[in-house]
Amino acid sequence: MGRLSGKRAIVTGAGSGIGRASALLFAQEGASVVAVDRVEDAVDETAAMIRKAGGKVLSVAADVSDEAAVNGFVDHCIKEFGGLDVVYANAGISGGMVPLQEQTVAYWQEILAVNLIGPFLAIKAASPHMIKQGKGSIICTASVAGLRANAGGTPYSASKAGVISLVQTVANELYGTGVRVNAICPGLIETGMTKPIFDGARARGTDDKIGQLNPLKRYGLPPEIAQAALFLASDDASYVNGQAIAVDGGLSSTHPFAGRR
Ligand code: NAP
Numbered sequence: 001m002g003r004l005s006g007k008r009a010i011v012t013g014a015g016s017g018i019g020r021a022s023a024l025l026f027a028q029e030g031a032s033v034v035a036v037d038r039v040e041d042a043v044d045e046t047a048a049m050i051r052k053a054g055g056k057v058l059s060v061a062a063d064v065s066d067e068a069a070v071n072g073f074v075d076h077c078i079k080e081f082g083g084l085d086v087v088y089a090n091a092g093i094s095g096g097m098v099p100l101q102e103q104t105v106a107y108w109q110e111i112l113a114v115n116l117i118g119p120f121l122a123i124k125a126a127s128p129h130m131i132k133q134g135k136g137s138i139i140c141t142a143s144v145a146g147l148r149a150n151a152g153g154t155p156y157s158a159s160k161a162g163v164i165s166l167v168q169t170v171a172n173e174l175y176g177t178g179v180r181v182n183a184i185c186p187g188l189i190e191t192g193m194t195k196p197i198f199d200g201a202r203a204r205g206t207d208d209k210i211g212q213l214n215p216l217k218r219y220g221l222p223p224e225i226a227q228a229a230l231f232l233a234s235d236d237a238s239y240v241n242g243q244a245i246a247v248d249g250g251l252s253s254t255h256p257f258a259g260r261r
Helices: 017-028 040-052 067-081 105-133 154-173 195-204 222-233
Strands: 008-012 032-037 056-061 086-089 136-141 179-186 244-247
Touching (some): 017 032, 017 040, 017 222, 032 040, 032 067, 040 056, 067 105, 086 105, 086 222, 105 154, 136 154, 136 222, 154 244, 179 222, 222 244
Parallel strands (some): 008 032, 179 244
16 A cells, blocks of 8 residues: 555646656555646656556646646546545746846746745645545645745745745635645755756866755755655645645754854
């Protein structure tokens, strides 16, 4: 028996990085997975990997910031798999690093639409079904950038702080329903999003410096975040609610400290 046996799960951003690793792990642990990403080829590739490993999956190309599309993939999961137990609203964009005076309203709106309104829409669409069954787990990917500065651009960081507030407030709005809502705050993870950082450091020959700020003295890999998502998705986390859990090698545990060896 897998830890998600019999559960129906949606994972967004499943065409790459943390979302792909989570979709693979959820399926490996027995969930029927709806894998969502905006690029069809990418999410189809994830679905093919899951099928090859013997898992059950449907792939959907959709924009998580489009309410009709979100309602569509939630309905698709319920229709095809007979219900919905887990939503991992993980898709996100970084927006890069743009100097404050060059940031436009459109730039902010694009990042907030995907990173913050996307999780809101997933929660809005999924929660009525979960409330009806008296149970469900919603997980959102926030970031250490939502905890404090210097882990991303300004709108990115604000969007992730918003995600932390979203899970805290919605967990309470869903008081008494049995639906749990939590966030994961990853540290630096090697994915499509952070590829430019890794590529740049490797090209400069400074890749041994990546991830040295946390006490584990290394960067993280997508399956390490997927394991946290698996825990929150499963009944093992039956009493975990309204939390933002950092999975960051200890990065967010420390004040700035110059005395590293
Ligand atoms: P990734 O490899 O780029 O994966 C994110 C996926 O989401 C991509 O396939 C992306 O497609 C997709 N996506 C973007 N906008 C979308 C939209 N509107 N609708 C549907 N799918 C969309 O990056 P990742 O690092 O795994 O990111 C997953 C989550 O982790 C994000 O929320 C990110 O902010 C968060 N996070 C990452 C790190 C890190 O160090 N990697 C740290 C903290 C938090 P495109 O490639 O086409 O954009």
